[in-house]
Amino acid sequence: xxxxxxxxxxxxxxxxxxxxxxxxxxxxxxxxxxxxxxxxxxxxxxxxxxxxxxxxxxxxxxxxxxxxxxxxxxxxxxxxxxxxxxxxxxxxxxxxxxxxxxxxxxxxxxxxxxxxxxxxxxxxxxxxxxxxxxxxxxxxxxxxxxxxxxxxxxxxxxxxxxxxxxxxxxxxxxxxxxxxxxxxxxxxxxxxxxxxxxxxxxxxxxxxxxxxxxxxxxxxxxxxxxxxxxxxxxxxxxxxxxxxxxxxxxxxxxxxxxxxxxxxxxxxxxxxxxxxxxxxxxxxxxxxxxxxxxxxxxxxxxxxxxxxxxxxxxxxxxxxxxxxxxxxxxxxxxxxxxxxxxxxxxxxxxxxxxxxxxxxxxxxxxxxxxxxxxxxxxxxxxxxxxxxxxxxxxxxxxxxxxxxxxxxxxxxxxxxxxxxxxx
Numbered sequence: 489x490x491x492x493x494x495x496x497x498x499x500x501x502x503x504x505x506x507x508x509x510x511x512x513x514x515x516x517x518x519x520x521x522x523x524x525x526x527x528x529x530x531x532x533x534x535x536x537x538x539x540x541x542x543x544x545x546x547x548x549x550x551x552x553x554x555x556x557x558x559x560x561x562x563x564x565x566x567x568x569x570x571x572x573x574x575x576x577x578x579x580x581x582x583x584x585x586x587x588x589x590x591x592x593x594x595x596x597x598x599x600x601x602x603x604x605x606x607x608x609x610x611x612x613x614x615x616x617x618x619x620x621x622x623x624x625x626x627x628x629x630x631x632x633x634x635x636x637x638x639x640x641x642x643x644x645x646x647x648x649x650x651x652x653x654x655x656x657x658x659x660x661x662x663x664x665x666x667x668x669x670x671x672x673x674x675x676x677x678x679x680x681x682x683x684x685x686x687x688x689x690x691x692x693x694x695x696x697x698x699x700x701x702x703x704x705x706x707x708x709x710x711x712x713x714x715x716x717x718x719x720x721x722x723x724x725x726x727x728x729x730x731x732x733x734x735x736x737x738x739x740x741x742x743x744x745x746x747x748x749x750x751x752x753x754x755x756x757x758x759x760x761x762x763x764x765x766x767x768x769x770x771x772x773x774x775x776x777x778x779x780x781x782x783x784x785x786x787x788x789x790x791x792x793x794x795x796x797x798x799x800x801x802x803x804x805x806x807x808x809x810x811x812x813x814x815x816x817x818x819x820x821x822x823x824x825x826x827x828x829x830x831x832x833x834x835x836x837x838x839x840x841x842x843x844x845x846x847x848x849x850x851x852x853x854x855x856x857x858x859x860x861x862x863x864x865x866x867x868x869x870x871x872x873x874x875x876x877x878x879x880x881x882x883x884x885x886x887x888x889x890x891x892x893x894x895x896x897x898x899x900x901x902x903x904x905x906x907x908x909x910x911x
Contacts, residue, residue: 511554511604511643513592517753517772518745519548522738526556531589536734538706538715540692543738545646545720546771550690552738553718554639555593557611557686558603560714562593599681606636609680614671614689616647616661618654625666644773646720647691658884663689665698672705675713684712692717693724706732740770754779763851767829778822786826787854794861797899805895813887820887824878831867831874834858862902869901 513523529535543549559565593600602608613635617626628635631654638645638653645653651661671687679685692699706715706729717733719725741749747765749772750756756764756779768775789812796804812820834855858867877894881887 511551511558512595512600513552513555513559516548516551516555517749518741519552519738522552522736523555525736526552526559527589527591530560535714537709537713538733539717539736540725540730540733541716541718541736541738542722543720544740544771546644546768546773546775547738547740548644548772549720549738550718551643553688553690553716554603554643557688557716558593558595558600560684560686561599561603561608561610561681562590563597563599564594565589606632606639610684611686611688612671612674614663614667614687616651616663616691616694617667618651618656618659618661625664627664627667627670629670644776646773647694649773661694662696663692663694663699665701668695668698668701671702675705676710679712684714685710686714686716688716688718690718692719692726692729693721695726695729697726699726699729703728703732741772742770743768746770746772746775750775750779767826769825774822774825777818778826786823787830787850789823790827790830790854793895793898794902797895798902800899805892809888809891809895812891817881817884817887820881821878824874824881828871828874830854830858831871834862835864835867838864866901870898873897873901 541549541553614628617631619626634654642649743765746768747761750761764775764778793808796808837855
């Protein structure tokens with residue numbers, strides 16, 4: 489088994505650190521239908537006072553929200569005289585309605601530059617934070633410098649990346665009652681440059697019951713005020729907030745969109761881009777993570793695991809578990825995701841035949857070997873166990889205990905054809 493280095497990992501390949509000085513629609517990966525829908529909301533005055541961008545990690549919901557904010561304040565986007573008189577939130581429904589809104593922000597006017605640098609006085613940001621010292625009552629403004637730097641380096645990052653970036657370690661991030669009070673204060677001020685104000689809140693899942701303080705503001709906001717909430721998990725958001733927002737579901741990126749982005753933005757080779765896009769499951773953050781560790785030979789790791797497990801070699805099993813336990817949480821999740829990918833290819837191969845599978849030759853060979861070793865039902869059972877293990881890794885499960893238990897489960901699934909597994 490090749491050595492696995494234990495190191496903290498940020499999901500960004502070194503060549504992907506170049507920051508685009510603006511945040512325009514055309515710089516957000518994929519999502520053409522969502523971009524068009526947002527343009528139409530504005531041009532036809534169908535924009536709600538509160539939008540909820542809902543999408544899984546790594547699909548670009550936050551970059552989309554930032555690009556939309558820039559689109560709204562861009563000085564080259566002039567509303568028609570009819571729009572100007574009715575404001576941003578009119579009720580025009582005519583399909584013949586004309587507007588002077590452009591397809592994208594210009595990226596060069598003073599408002600676009602300020603928005604890209606996250607210093608526009610009429611755009612406010614809210615996100616999970618931690619106390620800097622005991623007794624602190626932190627608000628997002630206390631971390632605005634770190635937020636700007638984080639957005640430059642990790643525009644597709646998740647909350648784990650953000651909290652590690654600000655040194656949270658094992659502390660829980662929150663959007664606090666004090667933050668809600670600060671939001672209310674900011675949005676009741678007059679706008680500085682544009683005729684409307686924007687609050688962009690990332691991860692409203694971190695709002696507890698304190699979020700109820702914002703309900704009246706969201707339902708009856710000051711004139712020309714727009715809330716943009718960006719979330720991943722609808723079930724963790726206060727229902728009272730969801731009911732007051734216009735939902736914008738942001739789908740996962742397609743493999744082709746990820747493949748192109750890896751080649752153009754992260755310097756990946758065509759082979760790397762194709763292989764990683766197939767595994768990333770629509771998640772560009774995960775794709776960058778895979779690219780950073782593209783040298784990892786996960787097939788060899790899987791082969792060692794299966795050999796140690798099926799030959800019931802306790803010493804080899806212990807050695808394997810020790811190695812994978814040192815790899816760190818991100819690499820462990822990547823490994824499980826790649827094993828799942830190979831199993832999915834094996835299922836595809838069994839059900840649709842070899843002509844339908846377009847993967848590298850080494851993956852095709854591995855899928856054929858897995859099909860000789862396991863049945864369709866066994867493969868599905870293994871996928872369920874790998875998904876469950878990934879879930880527990882995300883929640884800081886003890887890696888040695890987890891992979892030891894997973895090894896035992898794997899043995900019983902394959903050797904005993906047992907689908908009734910231990911919890």
